[in-house]
Amino acid sequence: MSDPTSAMTSSGGAVVTGEAEVSSSSRSTFLWRLASFALAFGLWELVGRIEISLAFPPASAVMRAFFEMTASGEFFASYADSLPPLLVGLFITIVGGVSIGVAVGLARTAEWFFVPVLVIFQTAPVSAIIPLLTYVYGIDDRSKIVAIVILGLPLVALNSYKGIQATSPSLLAMARSFMTSRLDTIRLVILPSASEMIFAGLRLGVSGAFIGIVLAELLITPTGIGDLITYNRSIARYDKMFAAIVSILALAAVTLGLMQSLETRLFRTEKRT
Amino acid sequence: MSVATANPTAAAGAGEAAEPILRVRDVGVVYSGSTVALDGADLDVPEGQLTALLGPSGCGKTTLLKIIAGLLEPSSGSVTVRGREIEGPGPDRALVFQDFALLPWATVLDNVAFGLRARGVARKEREETAQHYINEVGLGGFEARYPHELSGGMRQRAGLARALAVNADVLLMDEPFSAVDEQMRRKLQEDLLDLLKIENKTVVFVTHSIEEAVYLADQVAILSRRPGRVAKIIRPDLDRSGDVDAIRRLPSYVELVDEIWASLKHYVE
Ligand SMILES: Nc1ncnc2c1ncn2[C@@H]1O[C@H](COP(=O)(O)OP(=O)(O)O)[C@@H](O)[C@H]1O
Ligand SMILES: [Mg+2]
Numbered sequence: 115m116s117d118p119t120s121a122m123t124s125s126g127g128a129v130v131t132g133e134a135e136v137s138s139s140s141r142s143t144f145l146w147r148l149a150s151f152a153l154a155f156g157l158w159e160l161v162g163r164i165e166i167s168l169a170f171p172p173a174s175a176v177m178r179a180f181f182e183m184t185a186s187g188e189f190f191a192s193y194a195d196s197l198p199p200l201l202v203g204l205f206i207t208i209v210g211g212v213s214i215g216v217a218v219g220l221a222r223t224a225e226w227f228f229v230p231v232l233v234i235f236q237t238a239p240v241s242a243i244i245p246l247l248t249y250v251y252g253i254d255d256r257s258k259i260v261a262i263v264i265l266g267l268p269l270v271a272l273n274s275y276k277g278i279q280a281t282s283p284s285l286l287a288m289a290r291s292f293m294t295s296r297l298d299t300i301r302l303v304i305l306p307s308a309s310e311m312i313f314a315g316l317r318l319g320v321s322g323a324f325i326g327i328v329l330a331e332l333l334i335t336p337t338g339i340g341d342l343i344t345y346n347r348s349i350a351r352y353d354k355m356f357a358a359i360v361s362i363l364a365l366a367a368v369t370l371g372l373m374q375s376l377e378t379r380l381f382r383t384e385k386r387t
Numbered sequence: 388m389s390v391a392t393a394n395p396t397a398a399a400g401a402g403e404a405a406e407p408i409l410r411v412r413d414v415g416v417v418y419s420g421s422t423v424a425l426d427g428a429d430l431d432v433p434e435g436q437l438t439a440l441l442g443p444s445g446c447g448k449t450t451l452l453k454i455i456a457g458l459l460e461p462s463s464g465s466v467t468v469r470g471r472e473i474e475g476p477g478p479d480r481a482l483v484f485q486d487f488a489l490l491p492w493a494t495v496l497d498n499v500a501f502g503l504r505a506r507g508v509a510r511k512e513r514e515e516t517a518q519h520y521i522n523e524v525g526l527g528g529f530e531a532r533y534p535h536e537l538s539g540g541m542r543q544r545a546g547l548a549r550a551l552a553v554n555a556d557v558l559l560m561d562e563p564f565s566a567v568d569e570q571m572r573r574k575l576q577e578d579l580l581d582l583l584k585i586e587n588k589t590v591v592f593v594t595h596s597i598e599e600a601v602y603l604a605d606q607v608a609i610l611s612r613r614p615g616r617v618a619k620i621i622r623p624d625l626d627r628s629g630d631v632d633a634i635r636r637l638p639s640y641v642e643l644v645d646e647i648w649a650s651l652k653h654y655v656e
Contacts, residue, residue, distance in 0.1 A: 288488035291456055291476050292553065294505035302504070306492050381492060 171353040179353035180360060188342065188354075189361060196338030199255040200327045203262025204369075207323050211267040212312060215274025219308070220300065229275065235268035244326075245333050253335040258327055261334075265326035266319040273315025277308030309381040317370055324366040407431035408589050409455065409557060414464035415614075416450050424450040426614035428464070432557075432606075437583065437590040439604035441597065443651070447615030448593045449485075452561050455591060456482050468557065478506075481550035483560040487542045489534040495521060495545050496530040502553040513552075520548040523585070525578065540571040547579075557589045564599070576602055577631040597647045601625075602634055609651065619650065 155173045162172025183189050218228045244261050251257040281304050289299045331340020339362055346355040409432035416425040424447040432438045440448045453459040455466055457475040466473050468480070481502065489498045496517055497504075503513035521530050524544040534542055543563055550558055564572040576599060583590065594600050600607045601623050611618040623643050625634055634640055 282488075284484060284486050284488045285490065287453075287458055288482070288484060288501075289505070291458060291480075291482040292502040292505045293476050293478065298505055302501070303490065306490070 168350070169352045171356060175353045176356040176360060179351075180357040183354060183357055183361075189358075192339045192342045192358070196258075196327060196331065196340070199258035200262065200323070202255075203259045203266070203326065204320065204323050206259070206263050207266035207270055207319050208316060210263070211270025211315065211319055212274050214267075215271040215276075215312070215315070216278055216305075216308075218271070219275040219278025220304070228271075232268045232272045232275075235264065236272055240264050241325075241329050241333075244329050247330070248334045257334050258330040261330035262323045262326035265329075266323035269322050270312075270315045270319035273318065274308065274312045277311025277315070278304060280311065281307045306381060309377070313373065313377045313381075316373055320369055320373065321366065324362060324369075328362060406434055408434035408469060409591070410467045411451070411455065411617075412465050412467070414451070414454060414461045414466065416447070416454065416459070417462045423614040425454075425461070426616055428610075428616045430608055430617050432589060432591055434556075434589050435587055436605035437592055437603055438606045438608060439600035440591065440593045440608050440610060441600040441647070441651075442595065442610030442615065443612060444595055446610045446612050448595075448610060449561055451610070451615070452482075452559050452591060452593050455557075456480055456559050458482075478553065479555055480557045480559055481553050481555035483543070483546050483550045483558060483563045485562045485565060487534070487539075487546045487566070489542055489545055489549075491534055493533075494530065495526060495532050495534070495537070498534065498545055499530075499548045499552055502549055506553065516552050517548070520551045521545075523551070523582065524548045538571070539567040540575055543567065543575065547582075551586060551588075557591065559591050561593045562595065563592070565595070572599075579603065580627065580631045580634075597644050597651070601640060601643045601647065607647065609647065621647065 158173040162170055162175065214228065218224055247257040247260055251260060285303050285307065286299070289303045294302070328340050331338050332344060336344060339358055342358040343355055346352070346358060411428055411430040414425055414428040415423070417423050428451055440451060442448055450459065454461050457473050457477060457480070468477065490501065496514060499521055500513040500517035503516060518530065521527060524547050526541060526544050526548060529537065529541065534545070537545070546563070564575045567575065580603065592603060604623060607621045607623065608617045609619040609621065610616065621643070623639070625637055625640055627634060
């Protein structure tokens with residue numbers, strides 16, 4: 115009892131999850147996802163073979179078209195047009211959105227101005243305005259970038275803002291009681307606490323950005339991957355049209371997956387309750 | 388056992404209380420214009436002793452502790468530590484939170500080292516210090532765990548280790564054991580008394596449990612219902628020289644619990 119190094123004898127208390135459980139559960143979610151993909155493709159194949167409509171080819175035909183277009187360089191040419199504005203737009207959406215959201219959440223001085231504007235952009239049918247961008251920027255890459263940013267940035271900014279606002283008052287009081295500097299409080303308490311919401315916003319924002327580039331290319335500047343979709347539809351090559359859609363979906367999925375692993379790396383989300 | 392009036396100078400008399408390290412003078416708090424949470428609260432906290440703040444819920448215990456911690460500015464009155472008026476949180480005081488306030492994304496080690504990190508202590512040194520207090524509160528072996536992997540009792544041990552790690556003279560604890568079950572609470576109370584035999588700390592301990600106050604405290608300050616003030620100071624003077632679990636069987640312990648209940652009863656009715 116009087117051993118000075120362990121005055122409080124360690125007493126019971128359940129220790130929940132172990133490492134093994136965590137990794138086995140993530141493996142099983144991976145299997146479930148695979149199963150879900152297989153099921154979706156199976157259904158697609160089935161429905162496609164029934165030939166309800168020529169405009170709905172089976173999955174296998176789309177896959178064949180996909181490899182064909184990869185080999186022929188059609189994808190390469192389209193993505194050479196789409197990727198530069200997409201990357202610039204994503205960069206602005208991510209960096210700008212997080213910066214604005216975090217800054218407004220922390221400073222709270224411009225809150226009254228930014229928040230309603232962001233909410234309007236988030237809820238308005240922005241795709242209806244996209245054709246109007248032509249009048250401002252013409253049919254060049256700037257229209258695409260603006261379309262991406264309009265669709266993506268408000269989501270990122272609003273969620274980042276909400277994440278910052280949702281920091282537990284109790285953790286803030288704790289930080290203050292230990293005389294934590296403002297910078298350390300932001301670095302060690304507020305940002306890690308908001309990270310989940312920020313990344314949720316980033317996922318939404320990135321999805322919005324992909325919708326933005328496709329909409330811009332469908333509605334204003336017939337180039338890139340949007341044009342690939344429109345062109346193949348106009349010549350009734352629906353297998354190729356769907357292959358082009360699948361390619362952009364795959365790119366979006368890969369981007370979101372990369373972000374997920376970045377999040378886990380940075381903030382060990384798997385360890386949270 | 389002795390019962391003194393609310394007059395702090397009288398309470399400090401008779402040489403039984405050590406020199407107060409912390410003085411609360413005529414503190415009043417008005418929340419958002421209308422709620423008077425405290426009105427004319429006076430308290431002397433003797434150095435090296437445990438003072439319990441006891442009172443019905445809503446009487447202003449947390450408010451008073453926050454003021455002592457420097458997290459809340461009183462509308463009137465003052466708090467001094469070693470004769471100097473406090474201006475916000477200071478290195479002489481460390482808080483233990485009712486809801487633990489642990490960072491869910493940080494390990495026990497990082498949580499316990501948090502206060503030292505905020506003070507700019509280098510990594511190696513702060514981790515050594517944190518490890519020392521982790522062992523002392525009985526959490527040895529759990530330093531790499533995350534809060535959600537621990538029971539409530541263990542989480543509060545981490546919260547206590549974090550407060551001990553910054554080596555403040557005064558520990559401020561706000562109903563620290565109220566979020567754990569009864570058996571665990573008793574164990575934590577006993578372990579706290581054992582720990583205080585090693586660590587020479589002044590403790591202000593908020594509780595709504597009469598038993599807890601009498602069991603732990605050298606001095607019990609009873610707060611009256613809102614607007615709260617210190618209505619009565621009681622010094623249990625129980626024999627704590629022996630085993631910590633013997634205290635609950637002392638006749639004077641049982642008597643005192645009854646006596647305090649009698650004087651608190653009319654607040655509840
Ligand atoms: N931030 C606040 N704003 C307004 N009223 C508050 C606030 N915090 C506490 N109060 C009120 O002040 C009184 C005392 O609260 P508190 O100090 O938390 O009591 P206790 O800890 O003794 O239960 C209560 O009536 C409570 O409703
Ligand atoms: Mg309280």
